[in-house]
Amino acid sequence: MSETINNLLIKEAALITGDGKTFVDKVNIGVHGKEIVYIGQEIPSGVTFAHIYEGKGKLVLPGVINIHAHGVIPGAPLFSSASPPLSDSQAKKNLLTHVSQGTTTILNVDGFAHPRLIFQASRACPINLKTAITHHAKAYLAAKNIDSSGLSGQGEEKVEKLVEHFPDIVVAIGEGGSGATLGGGVQDYKFIPEMVKRETGIAIDEYQARKLKEAVLGRKIALNCYDPERVENILKEIGLEDYSSEWALDKISQTVLPPYRVALEAVEEGAGLAKEYNLPFIAHTAASSMAKVEEIAWLGSLLVAGHCNHPSFDTEEGIALIKRLRKQGVIIDISTFNTLDSKEREKELAFFFAILEPGLVDVVSTNYGGGNHSPILKVLELAVEQKVITLPEAISLVTRNPSRAIPLLATGRGVIVRGAIADLVIVDRYRISRVEAVVIEGKPWRRK
Template sequence: MRTIVLHDGDLVDGTGTDPRHAVDIVVAGDTVREIVPSRPADAYGTVDEIVDVAGMLVIPGLVNNHTHGTAYGPLFPSGHEALPHERVLANLDRHLLEGTTTVLCVDGFVTAEALARTDEAHPVNVRLASCNTPACLAAATTADGGGLTAANRAFTARDAVRAGAVALGEIGAGHTLGGGGASYMYIPDEVERRTGVRITPRQANGLKTAVLGRHISASAFDRDAVEEALAGAGLTGSLSAEDVREIVSGIVLPAFDIALRGLAEAAGQAREAGVPVLVHNAAASMTQVAAIARTDVTLIAGHSNHSSFELREAVEHAGRLKEMGAIVDVSTLDTFGARRLTTGPELLYAMFSAGVVDTISTDYAGGHHDPILLAIDRSVRAGVVSLPAAVAMATANVADAVPGVAPRRGRVAPGMIADLVVTDPARLHHVATVMVGGEIVVRAGRRVKA
């Protein structure tokens, strides 16, 4: 059995307790054997490897409960065409280098066989969620469905749970509920088809909001706002306000009501199966999400800092959900980097300051998500959350919220699986070393190939 010692580092163990300084973490095989005050390296005799982590911070491997494009199979709960396998593996590499050792893929129509092949091909622990209930399948087929094979359609949510899926989700999603997926993919695609001009996600979102409002309603159409959004996108003369209403309404509305009905349907199936349900929580779905929270299902309100919310609305809604026992998740989205849809960290910071956040994930953000550790680093520096609390939100809290997603993971303690991350305390997102199941798979910030 191989023994590795992480020597003389500081430890934030995932439980929310204060950091421990100058400790050695002894890993035997795939398990943490002991955590002790640091000893001289030569006290360990003939162990297989001693990794000097002095001046560094050790945390549990992150457990990310909201990812897309991390398993072979249809992309998104709209059943979009699957990514090439090499792109899926590149996405997993990216998560790994960001300190994530377990992901929950919430694309929703991935089969157990495809999940197993993905998990075997990469050191990140990939876990399955399903959204394949009748209404969600109908919404996907209406909105897109281009990647759904007969096998995907036949592999229902109940089948998935029997095959080891640990949650139902993502139920809804921006691609069927008029969220970010419509803004960064479907609307720009159709505008480009008609005009030859590729608009940005933010410009598409402006058109969508002018036509349907934040809460998605045909009655919200605002012609003046549409004309302003057209001018802002450089499309005046290329499309009329009526053209935009046709485009946006034709993309968003056919699947929207079906997807809304799917929220309650999936919650009922999750309750029967005894697994959590992870739902798309945004301005357009907040009423239905609150209704589910009043039931006895374990509800994870995904990306509760969604850009469709106004700040006060989001915080108050999250507070009500939390009071009803829901798990409030926030996502990094593209808050600090690309900002193609988000405008900055103010909403995220407000959620932390209000004390309503339970878990932190990334979501997809059109492939531009920010690292969880970057969001934690910036939020801690902003004084809106403590480091131990934030690390717990990305590790132990997730493992507790979704039983089965990361058994014996999410905490650093004797007897736990050795999924460990060594990072720079001054720049948390600069990950140096990652260990998965006791094996070092990232060294000096680079993936170690088998």
């Protein structure tokens, strides 16, 4: 009888399968081709392995599936504002950063990316890469009301056509709205500071921009929140004492409001398309969009409420919203943002954990964090250390659960069982954020 040769054996490692419960202390995992072919206590006889990985002191997890990432596709316009793409090298760097942190599947939610770009990006990097799209009339209009320069004169595409032509790449509709069009984070770190710099020559940071914006329009973006006295005080505090509260009202309104109303209509239009094509809809969830997200909760499990721990929520309001959405079967996603390096780290972590602890979360993603997202496994490691959640549960939020939430995104991935695609992360057994190796479709990955 001729000998069978398999390509990889991970020997005597600990294993978390991704199902939310299973932890095996010591196991051997065999990989052949793209697949997991063996999981067991014995080393299979009659099989020779081309590569053997010593797993002592290591823990094997399914590759992380991240369903909310921006800025990872060379050439793709950013956000719902269709802002100019990052440089190709920056987008590639961002993508590789995700992989080096243990992510093997990404859903791009820069919805104006053409599926062709996703195809090209996935040829340059072995990661499983898919996209959500937002090529529909109201979404284009909202983008035009704030930026849209990233579209650079390309004709408008249609969801209908892209879904039909790229069924293996287009797996969701979205992101419906974003901080750029819905008065959120992208306004705070990009458009408002840019406007202030242009108008006054003074540089302000994202926290100062957010403060000013909220004094003018509130957290929920409404003109009746305008508080002249508070605005004056903030202007003084951030070095803009030469400017009046009326000036701030005027300028902030002109920056934030034009795309805002159309973006809410775009969310509704996107939800209708999601229903029509039976694809999940990724909705930007924040204080400014929460009413609209609730309105489309009739989508049930087709609705993924993205980054429900958005910093614009106060804790109680956010948790109450999540509970109402869950009652309708909506998928609850929370994001790591830039939490670990945020000036408001403790507050952001407390909110993240407050949602996680009572079991209100389905999926954890990164979002963008102004280009500096905190690694998923690092944030989950903290949650486990602080006994907010068990390790197997934490891992299922970034493996099995996202693969279920977006069915076409990660077929055959998300749990470690025989016959599954061998997307694996090997981490330090006692420190899951220490990624030792990443295996994608059976092949060890190396950062070039």
